[in-house]
Amino acid sequence: MKPQDIVVLAKLIAYDDPSYTQMELSLSLEMSQSEISSSLKRSTYAGLLINKGQDVERKLFFDFIQFGLPVIFPVHPGAIVRGTVTAHSAEPLAMEFLSDEKYVWPYAKGRDRGQSITPLYPTVPKAVIIDPNLHELLALLDAVRVGRAREKNRALEILEARIC
Known part of the structure; x- marks a missing residue:
């Protein structure tokens, strides 16, 4: 998983339309289409996307947020x-x-x-x-x-x- 995978999954939840296209995600997130494609593949491999990448496995994603996010992608306030x-x-x-x-x-x-x-x-x-x-x-x-x-x-x- 990479940090942008979390952003893409959050966008899919905010968008709430399984008929999304990679181009729509690319434009709305200001990411390249290849980054979107790679992110979707990683999330599918991790089990966070189901139904051929059309739906977020919501419970698993929430569990990842609760237990994994602060450990894998911690952040400390800066300047x-x-x-x-x-x-x-x-x-x-x-x-x-x-x-x-x-x-x-x-x-x-x-x-x-x-x-x-x-x-x-x-x-x-x-x-x-x-x-x-x-x-x-x-x-x-x-x-x-x-x-x-x-x-x-x-x-x-x-x-x-x-x-x-």
Whole structure:
């Protein structure tokens, strides 16, 4: 598995249409079609995609998020930068966890300043502009990757409701 595989699977869940095309995924995620194809093959091999790659195996994906994501793709907050909010600083957690510290994906056109969180794939900050559902899913995934126990547990509750 590579980090972009998680982004592709999250996009498939946000998109929620098994008739997707690789070209649609490529354009919406700002990834090359070969990267999308390779990602889908890896996810199918891992059992995270079923029905010839058309459906996400949601329970298995959630289990991977809960137990594997923070171990395999950990992240630590970095320098203060301009960017797009993520983790507890983005919806849906932002209203539940009021905090002076913000976490952001570095992005020159971002509206917020905060500690940088490396996104799972470099094009994530641009891709989430046109897809608020994907933004929320990836922000929740970042809360699992970087959050304290309360934020992480709440993110997992929301993710379980949305994914499973």
